[in-house]
Amino acid sequence: MEAGEAKSKKAGGPRLCCICNLRRPVLKRPKTLQQICRECFYEVFEEEIHQVIVKNHLFKSGERVAIGASGGKDSTVLAYVLSELNKRHSYGLDLFLLSIDEGITGYRDDSLETVKRNEVQYGLPLQIVSYKDLYGWTMDDIVKMIGLKNNCTFCGVFRRQALDRGAALLKVDKIVTGHNADDIAETVLLNILRGDIARLSRCTSITTGEDGPIPRYYFSTECIYSPNAYRGFAREFIKDLERLRPKAILDIIKSGEDFRIATTTKMPEQGTCERCGYISSQKWCKACVLLEGLNRGLPKMGIGRSRAGDVNGDLHNKNESKSGPTVKSIESRKQCGSLDF
Amino acid sequence: MQLTLEFGGGLELLCDSVKIHKVNVDLPDESHILTMKDLLKWVRTNLIKERPEMFIKGDTVRPGVLVLVNDCDWELSGQLETTLEEKDVVVFISTLHGG
Known part of the structure; x- marks a missing residue:
């Protein structure tokens, strides 16, 4: 205790949390610039999430909900907050943890251990689905075949679909995934830089896919302690902005949310994959195209612009009127390694 | 001065993968x-x-690296001007990579 008091004197700023006026502040909230203590941060953070859930009518009592759990900070926070709020406010939800095992030796093993700890800690049943079981290929196998260049495309496309398939196994009504504000802001910025209007309008939406198989809800955690895959220059740029003005990151997200898409902008039509039934704007979904390429020994199939032998490329030629050039240009701008909501 | 330094979120990879360092720093x-x-x-x-550029940019930490002095964000104690005392614990966490 003595040490705590000594430190707060040395700090020179306000000595007490500006919410409770009792305890020593430990952080400055970028959102409000308030200096607050650990206990009050938890309290306002959890209460804000509860308000978002209520305001957006995210859940109904009795629903089964899968929490996408990677073992990272964002999904761990989500698992904790949602199981806590479910008890505190009697949402009446059946919660599950859903993890994807991409089959990357030395990488996933560790984070799956974290998820297994979450399973015990929060008492939530855990379902792990593996690329090996779903697709017959681990990421290690895929990298052996295609090298390191485009493997992020495979991993990203397979992961999105694996979540849906895992959700079907668990018979859940909804999937929730946790994201931090830095990631969302970065995604908004990248989508603007790429001119990807379809993803720009989707990437800040709190729910997606309400017509699709399973609606997904996105929580943006105001995470100041979130290790994450480094996505290059855009990340450093927004962190630089944040240093000048702490609210910049939340403002970028707000801009993303407030974007209005002109009605004259041609948006890709969403249909279903003829092969597996997953949502797709093409004849075959991306996962099926990539998988077909792997199985036929043509791993470049489906990467970048359509090539000969690509089932959707063939489709474009035969049926120009259905998909049209707008769809194709959006398709060709998909970059590997991006969060793709 | 005896200090405990902790590196996390991937920064430990820059110092021989050791997370906690008990050090003695001369004034x-x-x-x-x-x-x-x-x-x-x-x-x-x-x-x-x-790769020092993953940790330092200019004369301070790279944006996206959190610094805690005795469990308190260094923004509250004056950042670079924070004065350290015997047995202080300083934590550096990268939010840019690792995971």
Whole structure:
């Protein structure tokens, strides 16, 4: 205790949390610039999430909900907050943890251990689905075949679909995934830089896919302690902005949310994959195209612009009127390694 | 001055994958206090073995690296001007990579 008091004197700023006026502040909230203590941060953070859930009518009592759990900070926070709020406010939800095992030796093993700890800690049943079981290929196998260049495309496309398939196994009504504000802001910025209007309008939406198989809800955690895959220059740029003005990151997200898409902008039509039934704007979904390429020994199939032998490329030629050039240009701008909501 | 330094979120990879370092830092010449500014220089010279640009940008940490002094964000204690005391615990966490 003595040490705590000594430190707060040395700090020179306000000595007490500006919410409770009792305890020593430990952080400055970028959102409000308030200096607050650990206990009050938890309290306002959890209460804000509860308000978002209520305001957006995210859940109904009795629903089964899968929490996408990677073992990272964002999904761990989500698992904790949602199981806590479910008890505190009697949402009446059946919660599950859903993890994807991409089959990357030395990488996933560790984070799956974290998820297994979450399973015990929060008492939530855990379902792990593996690329090996779903697709017959681990990421290690895929990298052996295609090298390191485009493997992020495979991993990203397979992961999105694996979540849906895992959700079907668990018979859940909804999937929730946790994201931090830095990631969302970065995604908004990248989508603007790429001119990807379809993803720009989707990437800040709190729910997606309400017509699709399973609606997904996105929580943006105001995470100041979130290790994450480094996505290059855009990340450093927004962190630089944040240093000048702490609210910049939340403002970028707000801009993303407030974007209005002109009605004259041609948006890709969403249909279903003829092969597996997953949502797709093409004849075959991306996962099926990539998988077909792997199985036929043509791993470049489906990467970048359509090539000969690509089932959707063939489709474009035969049926120009259905998909049209707008769809194709959006398709060709998909970059590997991006969060793709 | 005895300090405990902790590296996380991937930063430990820059110092031989060791997360916790119990160190003894000498006060700068002709000074009787040690500031975070001094400590960062010391860490850069004595602990960081590779890719210092992942940790330092200019004379401070790279944006996206959190700094906690005794469990408190250094923004509240004056950042580079924070004065350190015997047995303080300083934590550096990268939010840019790792995971």
